[in-house]
Amino acid sequence: MGSSQAKPLSARLKSWPMWMFMTIVTVCLLAVGAGRESGPLTQQERIDVITKRLACPTCDGESVFVSQASAAVNIKNEVARQVASGQRNDEQIVAYIEERFGGRVLLVPRATGFDSLVWVLPVSVLVCSVAGLAAAFRRWRREQGLVPSDDDRAMVARLLAEEPEDHDEVPW
Amino acid sequence: MNDRENLAVVNVASVARSRRSSLIAAAVGVVVALFFVVLVVSSPEDRETAASPLLGNPAPVVKSTTLDNAQFDLSRRRGSWVMFNFFNSTCVPCRQEHPELVAFHEAQTSVATPTELYSIINDDSDNAVRAFFDANNGDWPKVRDDDGSIAVAFGVAKVPETWIIDPNGFVRMRFIGAVTKDLLTEKVTELQAAFEGM
Numbered sequence: 001m002g003s004s005q006a007k008p009l010s011a012r013l014k015s016w017p018m019w020m021f022m023t024i025v026t027v028c029l030l031a032v033g034a035g036r037e038s039g040p041l042t043q044q045e046r047i048d049v050i051t052k053r054l055a056c057p058t059c060d061g062e063s064v065f066v067s068q069a070s071a072a073v074n075i076k077n078e079v080a081r082q083v084a085s086g087q088r089n090d091e092q093i094v095a096y097i098e099e100r101f102g103g104r105v106l107l108v109p110r111a112t113g114f115d116s117l118v119w120v121l122p123v124s125v126l127v128c129s130v131a132g133l134a135a136a137f138r139r140w141r142r143e144q145g146l147v148p149s150d151d152d153r154a155m156v157a158r159l160l161a162e163e164p165e166d167h168d169e170v171p172w
Numbered sequence: 173m174n175d176r177e178n179l180a181v182v183n184v185a186s187v188a189r190s191r192r193s194s195l196i197a198a199a200v201g202v203v204v205a206l207f208f209v210v211l212v213v214s215s216p217e218d219r220e221t222a223a224s225p226l227l228g229n230p231a232p233v234v235k236s237t238t239l240d241n242a243q244f245d246l247s248r249r250r251g252s253w254v255m256f257n258f259f260n261s262t263c264v265p266c267r268q269e270h271p272e273l274v275a276f277h278e279a280q281t282s283v284a285t286p287t288e289l290y291s292i293i294n295d296d297s298d299n300a301v302r303a304f305f306d307a308n309n310g311d312w313p314k315v316r317d318d319d320g321s322i323a324v325a326f327g328v329a330k331v332p333e334t335w336i337i338d339p340n341g342f343v344r345m346r347f348i349g350a351v352t353k354d355l356l357t358e359k360v361t362e363l364q365a366a367f368e369g370m
Binding site for chain 1 (some may be wrong): 181184188218223225226295320321324325326327328329330342
């Protein structure tokens, strides 16, 4: 028994090989799921997919797919016509509608040009915030000690040199 | 240095840093306030005409029928100045601008280069449009757009909208909202002068 006794499940789960194994399995499953071919779509499915990507130009936050507004119905008809003609793929049909009505007709902003700021800015703000917090925490931890850094000494020396009054006595 | 002196140095340094942080915060606050002021002070572009990627480009293909069941093909109107007015008989701005369109159309009979006016029927029934024109005048062709393809081709989401197409079939001007006879006359005159100078 003794050393040969198996570890309990909770202990095994906490070990790093188990975490590594779970991470690899998760990544593999995600990769398989993302790359899986779902097969060809019917014309109606294509129309639905495209119109779900387009915003009704006269409504607030509704897609062309759900809206019954005149402009949305017109766009839905146009998408149906273009899908039926088979001359354009989904991206080209979306681009055609965007060219006519402008970028406001896209429910999901493009990841290129000025629109890419929608994707880039939140990530940048998050990264900067985390970095700023990390720096602040490190500084606060350092300041908890009573040993000043060389920077602290230099700064205080400079400030003291600027003080015209007597500064021998520290009031606090 | 003893602990008391170290503490004093650390405190002085942290006070100096907090002053620097305050300055940075104040600078950020000023920038945000400036953005806010710009947003409040700036007014939306007060233009009579509107932008469109079609401007300066060949007009989309427009083939349909009129309320009189005549064939309409925009490409066969080459050589004429063409004006499209996207219209719905229940739309209040459309009804309000209608007398201006009637006046503009009547004035075109006496100019050297008349502009052909067409109403593009947007999401409306033949009978409703006929009844409206019977009651309010307007002797120009009314083009059906039953499937909305003309509206989508021009990127028209709301009516009224008015478009001007030159004799070469290029889109020259777009007006979103109600127009007046004077505005249309002024812009058409400008466009025709520029076109003849080309």
